[in-house]
Amino acid sequence: EAQVTQNPRYLITVTGKKLTVTCSQNMNHEYMSWYRQDPGLGLRQIYYSMNVEVTDKGDVPEGYKVSRKEKRNFPLILESPSPNQTSLYFCASSPRGTRDSPLHFGNGTRLTVT
């Protein structure tokens, strides 16, 4: 089944403890992106990647890192999480970017930082 898989679904952590949220897609998509969703603010883009080894900042990249060493994987790294990064995170992918095709979303990771 074609899908975007995020892990974990839920994560509770403490301030400053490094964490990684994994994202994998099995559709051979070139484009991958991370969003965070907060009440009243909609979805805001964190980082995106057009292909392997190519990443760019979105609207809210501060406090996050990403890497794209393989086409299928696009992990989101929080080196030193803070409470304001408590949010619902979504990974998404598309075949060639957003100008020609829609995004396929994962089921989300709900992160709580205490």
Added chain:
Amino acid sequence: SQQGEEDPQALSIQEGENATMNCSYKTSINNLQWYRQNSGRGLVHLILIRSNEREKHSGRLRVTLDTSKKSSSLLITASRAADTASYFCATVGTGGGNKLTFGTGTQLKVEL
């Protein structure tokens, strides 16, 4: 920054009625997309409409785009309880990039 703003923020209708949601945006676009989100789940793509298109249909969904007014509408006909969800518009600008910017969404509740 938010590009699309949906209106209304919340909408409650009876099953069988039509639901109309509107989206306004600020800058020129390459395309506009509508997504649905069931509570706390991932977004599901509904329709993509390009800037040179005025209307698209998909099943019970009808999307219109008016680039002169920088607005779009999503019409769901003969709504069902299963249509209860949040609906988001998202835009891709004309600047050559691939940034998809979402609005804050409309919460639709369809009651039996």
